[in-house]
Amino acid sequence: MKLYQMGLIALGKALNALCRLSGHDAGNFPGLVLWSIDKNYLKCFSVDCPIIAVTGTNGKTSVTNYLSRIFSMSGKKIITNSQGNNLDTGIGSLLLKSCDMRGRVHADYLILEVDESHVPQVFKHLKLDTLVSLDFFRDQLDRNGEVETLILKVQNFLKNNVNNNVLNADDPNVVRLCPKGKNAHYFSVEKYDGATDELYEAGEGKFCPFCAHRLEYDYYQYSHIGRFKCPNCGYGDVDPEVQITSLDFENNKFKINGETFSSKFMGIYHLYNLAAVYTTAKLYDIDSKYIKKAFATFAVNNGRMELFRLNGAELMLNLAKNPVGANMTLRLLNREKGEKELLFVLNDNVADGLDVSWIWDINFSVFNNVTKVVTSGTRAYDIALRIKYSGFDEGKIKPIPDLNKAAAEILSTPGKKFAIANYTAVQPTRRALKAQIQRGERK
Amino acid sequence: MKNKLRLLHMYPGVLDLYGDSGNVEALKYRCAKRGIALEVNAHELGDSSERLIENADIIYLGGGADYEQQQLADDLTSMKGAIAAAYERGAFLLMICGGYQLLGQYYKDSNGKRIPGLGLFDYYTAASDKTDRCIGNIVVETELDGEKYKVIGFENHGGQTYGVKTPFGRTLCGSGNTRGGEYEGFMESGKTNVLCTYLHGPLLSKNPKLTDYIIAKCAGAESLKKLDDSLEEKCRAVLLKRLLNE
Numbered sequence: 001m002k003l004y005q006m007g008l009i010a011l012g013k014a015l016n017a018l019c020r021l022s023g024h025d026a027g028n029f030p031g032l033v034l035w036s037i038d039k040n041y042l043k044c045f046s047v048d049c050p051i052i053a054v055t056g057t058n059g060k061t062s063v064t065n066y067l068s069r070i071f072s073m074s075g076k077k078i079i080t081n082s083q084g085n086n087l088d089t090g091i092g093s094l095l096l097k098s099c100d101m102r103g104r105v106h107a108d109y110l111i112l113e114v115d116e117s118h119v120p121q122v123f124k125h126l127k128l129d130t131l132v133s134l135d136f137f138r139d140q141l142d143r144n145g146e147v148e149t150l151i152l153k154v155q156n157f158l159k160n161n162v163n164n165n166v167l168n169a170d171d172p173n174v175v176r177l178c179p180k181g182k183n184a185h186y187f188s189v190e191k192y193d194g195a196t197d198e199l200y201e202a203g204e205g206k207f208c209p210f211c212a213h214r215l216e217y218d219y220y221q222y223s224h225i226g227r228f229k230c231p232n233c234g235y236g237d238v239d240p241e242v243q244i245t246s247l248d249f250e251n252n253k254f255k256i257n258g259e260t261f262s263s264k265f266m267g268i269y270h271l272y273n274l275a276a277v278y279t280t281a282k283l284y285d286i287d288s289k290y291i292k293k294a295f296a297t298f299a300v301n302n303g304r305m306e307l308f309r310l311n312g313a314e315l316m317l318n319l320a321k322n323p324v325g326a327n328m329t330l331r332l333l334n335r336e337k338g339e340k341e342l343l344f345v346l347n348d349n350v351a352d353g354l355d356v357s358w359i360w361d362i363n364f365s366v367f368n369n370v371t372k373v374v375t376s377g378t379r380a381y382d383i384a385l386r387i388k389y390s391g392f393d394e395g396k397i398k399p400i401p402d403l404n405k406a407a408a409e410i411l412s413t414p415g416k417k418f419a420i421a422n423y424t425a426v427q428p429t430r431r432a433l434k435a436q437i438q439r440g441e442r443k
Numbered sequence: 444m445k446n447k448l449r450l451l452h453m454y455p456g457v458l459d460l461y462g463d464s465g466n467v468e469a470l471k472y473r474c475a476k477r478g479i480a481l482e483v484n485a486h487e488l489g490d491s492s493e494r495l496i497e498n499a500d501i502i503y504l505g506g507g508a509d510y511e512q513q514q515l516a517d518d519l520t521s522m523k524g525a526i527a528a529a530y531e532r533g534a535f536l537l538m539i540c541g542g543y544q545l546l547g548q549y550y551k552d553s554n555g556k557r558i559p560g561l562g563l564f565d566y567y568t569a570a571s572d573k574t575d576r577c578i579g580n581i582v583v584e585t586e587l588d589g590e591k592y593k594v595i596g597f598e599n600h601g602g603q604t605y606g607v608k609t610p611f612g613r614t615l616c617g618s619g620n621t622r623g624g625e626y627e628g629f630m631e632s633g634k635t636n637v638l639c640t641y642l643h644g645p646l647l648s649k650n651p652k653l654t655d656y657i658i659a660k661c662a663g664a665e666s667l668k669k670l671d672d673s674l675e676e677k678c679r680a681v682l683l684k685r686l687l688n689e
């Protein structure tokens with residue numbers, strides 16, 4: 001190993017130690033420093049085990065956490081970025097923490113969540129064994145450029161740089177990454193009772209990426225995810241290796257290859273995540289009993305379908321970085337039969353992509369039995385207006401920019417509540433809800 | 444006053460970025476509150492929509508990815524005569540971002556290739572460096588029927604538009620037609636039925652007076668019934684304070 005590379009590792013480790021001494025979580029910082037010295041600093045690491053990466057617009061934190069949990073339960077030593085530091089610099093910082101002074105990383109598996117725009121950059125230097133591609137939606141356009149450019153970048157990169165592709169068979173933006181071949185492992189979920197014949201929410205991928213013909217769908221599960229096919233060239237006619245079937249929403253049960261599983265949550269997008277987890281775990285011969293246990297008991301609890309309870313109020317918080325994420329929560333809200341309330345926290349910080357016009361692509365046209373909406377965040381009024389213009393009674397909308405007051409308001413009455421928070425809003429929302437619960441329980 | 448308006452939404456299937464469908468929703472909502480029905484029709488690539496153009500009170504084009512705009516420049520220019528005629532008889536042209544660019548002389552992309560526009564107006568657009576997009580909140584001061592009004596939105600465009608003699612308004616915060624420029628958008632002098640702008644947000648979501656201006660022009664109404672806009676006004680006050688230190 002070159003002296004230069006050892007120097008970089010030593011510097012990174014020293015920065016890590018300094019941050020720890022001063023009581024801070026290093027986060028992306030050491031990686032960022034090394035990156036600013038050498039854009040290719042990731043080549044300093046040598047990883048002696050298979051790397052599994054999870055990418056896509058929505059669901060990568062959940063899938064990464066489930067995989068890590070399942071692999072750990074089966075006795076494997078795992079290194080993972082479970083806190084969602086998923087950019088080049090975050091992954092570098094993680095490796096710095098885990099490696100020895102020569103940059104060697106020892107584990108049975110590296111399981112990494114990777115931002116979709118950073119896949120080529122990160123795995124130019126680290127050998128990728130399996131890439132799990134969940135979905136590609138319009139997200140943070142300012143930072144990533146347009147969706148099309150992004151997909152082309154990943155597609156090009158994958159031609160020579162991966163052993164296995166785990167792919168969502170029902171997303172035309174994903175299937176194109178590896179339309180055929182023996183290293184493609186497709187997953188899918190059978191048509192559920194909320195599927196529609198027409199596109200219900202804004203979506204991409206309306207046209208065939210190979211011949212530009214309009215794609216045809218048997219049905220849409222949500223947004224542009226569904227059973228699609230190009231009538232002109234046959235694109236999309238794939239055979240899923242894993243399909244979730246026999247969906248039982250009453251009892252939270254489903255089947256994969258004849259085996260019955262139960263799940264804490266049954267949202268359609270969550271089922272796609274579980275299908276991805278199962279396909280990947282099976283690829284590495286993980287015993288089903290660990291998968292079963294994780295599906296039945298594990299929750300990520302990081303603003304992803306996280307439950308909060310106070311004096312008969314039960315609130316489910318869900319992160320939404322884009323219309324698809326918000327629509328997912330609204331689908332759950334609309335499935336709930338009785339009355340309920342919604343809290344929507346919207347920020348417009350840099351990490352949120354600054355632009356909040358995506359909220360107008362959220363489908364509020366169905367808003368079953370919603371009795372109150374509380375809005376908060378730096379753009380509390382924007383989301384309040386958006387909901388007003390969908391036709392919801394303005395008198396039932398309460399914009400409360402102060403998040404602590406908004407949390408107090410939504411938890412002030414018993415009953416079912418749903419909360420949606422965007423990227424930089426989700427952690428402050430969790431804190432505000434927890435603080436309110438503490439105050440409420442003391443009383 | 445008309446109690447029914449027809450809006451023709453051009454290419455909603457491909458030009459649907461940045462929540463621009465919200466403009467239609469805002470128009471529809473504020474029309475309905477005045478007892479005006481807004482009929483929305485769509486023109487997609489390859490459709491023959493001469494009749495729809497002929498009958499439209501509002502012709503609306505939103506923004507989209509650059510890749511998609513190339514596809515539809517040809518389709519649009521094939522309808523040049525019909526659109527020009529609609530404009531002449533008084534149909535309102537509401538053109539956002541890509542729509543704005545396409546009504547001009549041409550769009551020169553980053554490779555120097557010229558995509559001809561509809562040529563209805565004199566201005567033209569040139570792509571700037573990919574890293575040099577104008578992105579951010581923007582406030583434009585315009586004049587609607589002689590009254591000054593601050594229009595709040597969000598811009599996100601790589602193209603810089605030159606040769607505009609009669610802009611939509613003065614940029615108070617943000618870039619507008621050119622990076623760091625003084626003016627935004629296009630309106631034709633002596634005409635009250637065209638508005639071309641880079642503003643998303645969507646445009647009509649936070650600017651109720653602008654929405655009503657368009658409705659009044661199209662419906663041939665002197666004035667419209669006042670609505671309760673207290674929520675809109677609070678939203679505007681928060682943003683203007685933040686963006687302009689008002």
Ligand SMILES: [Zn+2]
Pocket residue numbers: 208209210211212213230231232233234235
């Ligand atoms: Zn095709």
